[in-house]
Amino acid sequence: MKKILSAIIALTLALCMIAAAAGAANTVKTGGSFVCITDIDSDWVWTSVLGGYPSGAATVSIQFIPGAADDRAVFLSGAAEQAVVFDTGPCLDEYDARIKYFDGNPVKIFFDYSESTISSGSGITINFDLPVSDQF
Numbered sequence: 001m002k003k004i005l006s007a008i009i010a011l012t013l014a015l016c017m018i019a020a021a022a023g024a025a026n027t028v029k030t031g032g033s034f035v036c037i038t039d040i041d042s043d044w045v046w047t048s049v050l051g052g053y054p055s056g057a058a059t060v061s062i063q064f065i066p067g068a069a070d071d072r073a074v075f076l077s078g079a080a081e082q083a084v085v086f087d088t089g090p091c092l093d094e095y096d097a098r099i100k101y102f103d104g105n106p107v108k109i110f111f112d113y114s115e116s117t118i119s120s121g122s123g124i125t126i127n128f129d130l131p132v133s134d135q136f
Contacts, residue, residue, distance in 0.1 A: 032135050033060075037111070037124040044111040052130070056106035058129035063099040066091035067121030073098070074115040080109045085109070096120065104129050 027039040028049065035049055050057045056077075064073040071094075075086040085107060088098040108128060 013072055033128045033130045035126045035128070037126075038122075039115065040111075040118045040124065043113045044109075044124075046109040047106075053106070056108035058104045059102040059107040059127075060104065060108060060127040060129050061099055061101045062086050062109070062127075063097060063125045064088045064091075065097050065121075065125075066094050066125045067119030069093045070117060071119050071122055072117045073122075073124065075114045076110040076112050078110055082108075082110065090117070094119075 025039060026037060028040050028044070029036045029038075030049055037044055043105055046053070046057060062075060064071075066072075066088075069092060070090045071088075072090050073086075073088045074084060076082045077085045085102075086100040091098065111124065
Protein backbone atom coordinates (compact mmCIF):
# COMPACT_ATOMS: atom_id res chain seq x y z
CA MET A 1 0.00 0.00 0.00
CA LYS A 2 2.86 2.40 0.85
CA LYS A 3 4.44 1.72 -2.56
CA ILE A 4 1.18 2.61 -4.31
CA LEU A 5 0.82 5.77 -2.22
CA SER A 6 4.45 6.70 -2.95
CA ALA A 7 3.86 6.22 -6.67
CA ILE A 8 0.73 8.39 -6.57
CA ILE A 9 2.57 11.10 -4.63
CA ALA A 10 5.54 10.99 -7.02
CA LEU A 11 3.24 11.25 -10.04
CA THR A 12 1.30 14.11 -8.46
CA LEU A 13 4.53 15.98 -7.69
CA ALA A 14 5.86 15.38 -11.20
CA LEU A 15 2.68 16.82 -12.69
CA CYS A 16 2.85 19.81 -10.36
CA MET A 17 6.50 20.42 -11.25
CA ILE A 18 5.73 20.30 -14.98
CA ALA A 19 2.83 22.72 -14.56
CA ALA A 20 4.95 25.09 -12.50
CA ALA A 21 8.15 24.92 -14.55
CA ALA A 22 7.85 28.52 -15.75
CA GLY A 23 6.74 29.95 -12.39
CA ALA A 24 8.65 31.37 -9.46
CA ALA A 25 8.36 31.96 -5.72
CA ASN A 26 6.77 28.97 -3.99
CA THR A 27 4.39 27.84 -6.66
CA VAL A 28 1.63 26.00 -4.78
CA LYS A 29 -0.78 23.67 -6.57
CA THR A 30 -3.59 21.81 -4.86
CA GLY A 31 -5.72 18.88 -5.98
CA GLY A 32 -7.81 16.39 -4.04
CA SER A 33 -6.02 16.11 -0.71
CA PHE A 34 -2.54 16.95 -2.09
CA VAL A 35 -0.52 20.15 -1.91
CA CYS A 36 2.48 20.44 -4.27
CA ILE A 37 5.08 23.15 -3.72
CA THR A 38 7.70 23.94 -6.35
CA ASP A 39 9.93 26.93 -7.15
CA ILE A 40 10.68 26.94 -3.44
CA ASP A 41 12.25 30.15 -2.13
CA SER A 42 10.48 30.87 1.16
CA ASP A 43 8.72 29.38 4.17
CA TRP A 44 5.33 27.67 3.73
CA VAL A 45 2.66 27.10 6.37
CA TRP A 46 -0.43 24.90 6.31
CA THR A 47 -2.82 27.79 6.96
CA SER A 48 -2.04 29.16 3.48
CA VAL A 49 -4.26 26.42 2.04
CA LEU A 50 -6.07 25.06 5.11
CA GLY A 51 -7.04 28.14 7.12
CA GLY A 52 -10.19 26.36 8.32
CA TYR A 53 -8.08 23.92 10.33
CA PRO A 54 -6.69 25.98 13.23
CA SER A 55 -5.41 22.84 15.01
CA GLY A 56 -3.63 21.57 11.92
CA ALA A 57 -4.81 19.01 9.40
CA ALA A 58 -4.64 15.24 9.57
CA THR A 59 -1.45 14.47 7.67
CA VAL A 60 -0.78 11.25 5.76
CA SER A 61 2.68 11.99 4.35
CA ILE A 62 5.27 14.54 3.27
CA GLN A 63 7.53 13.79 0.31
CA PHE A 64 10.59 15.81 -0.65
CA ILE A 65 12.15 15.58 -4.12
CA PRO A 66 15.61 17.20 -4.10
CA GLY A 67 16.93 19.23 -7.00
CA ALA A 68 20.57 18.27 -6.37
CA ALA A 69 22.94 16.50 -4.01
CA ASP A 70 22.96 17.77 -0.42
CA ASP A 71 19.47 19.29 -0.65
CA ARG A 72 17.68 19.07 2.68
CA ALA A 73 14.17 19.98 3.81
CA VAL A 74 13.12 20.75 7.38
CA PHE A 75 9.48 20.70 8.48
CA LEU A 76 8.32 21.95 11.84
CA SER A 77 5.08 21.66 13.79
CA GLY A 78 3.45 25.07 13.98
CA ALA A 79 5.91 27.81 13.12
CA ALA A 80 9.55 28.75 13.42
CA GLU A 81 11.30 27.47 16.55
CA GLN A 82 8.79 24.63 17.08
CA ALA A 83 9.49 20.88 17.15
CA VAL A 84 10.91 19.27 14.01
CA VAL A 85 8.44 16.75 12.56
CA PHE A 86 10.54 15.79 9.51
CA ASP A 87 14.15 16.54 8.63
CA THR A 88 15.16 14.82 5.40
CA GLY A 89 18.87 15.10 6.08
CA PRO A 90 21.18 15.74 3.10
CA CYS A 91 20.03 13.91 -0.04
CA LEU A 92 22.56 11.95 -2.10
CA ASP A 93 21.40 13.36 -5.45
CA GLU A 94 18.29 14.60 -7.28
CA TYR A 95 16.86 11.05 -7.33
CA ASP A 96 17.09 10.53 -3.56
CA ALA A 97 13.47 11.36 -2.67
CA ARG A 98 12.58 11.30 1.01
CA ILE A 99 9.15 10.56 2.47
CA LYS A 100 7.70 10.50 5.96
CA TYR A 101 4.40 8.88 6.83
CA PHE A 102 2.30 10.22 9.68
CA ASP A 103 -0.38 8.51 11.74
CA GLY A 104 -3.14 10.86 10.55
CA ASN A 105 -3.08 13.10 13.63
CA PRO A 106 -3.41 16.84 13.01
CA VAL A 107 -0.04 18.42 12.27
CA LYS A 108 0.58 22.14 11.76
CA ILE A 109 3.02 21.73 8.87
CA PHE A 110 5.54 24.55 8.56
CA PHE A 111 8.30 24.29 5.96
CA ASP A 112 11.33 26.18 7.29
CA TYR A 113 13.21 27.55 4.30
CA SER A 114 16.00 29.10 6.40
CA GLU A 115 16.93 25.69 7.88
CA SER A 116 16.71 23.90 4.51
CA THR A 117 19.03 23.64 1.52
CA ILE A 118 16.97 23.85 -1.66
CA SER A 119 18.16 23.71 -5.28
CA SER A 120 16.27 24.52 -8.44
CA GLY A 121 13.97 21.64 -9.32
CA SER A 122 13.17 20.65 -5.74
CA GLY A 123 9.60 19.90 -4.81
CA ILE A 124 7.40 19.02 -1.86
CA THR A 125 4.16 17.04 -1.86
CA ILE A 126 2.02 16.94 1.27
CA ASN A 127 -0.89 14.50 1.46
CA PHE A 128 -3.60 15.49 3.94
CA ASP A 129 -6.43 13.23 5.08
CA LEU A 130 -9.33 15.53 4.25
CA PRO A 131 -13.05 14.76 4.09
CA VAL A 132 -14.32 14.85 0.50
CA SER A 133 -16.21 18.08 1.25
CA ASP A 134 -12.94 19.83 2.18
CA GLN A 135 -10.74 18.55 -0.64
CA PHE A 136 -9.19 21.04 -3.04
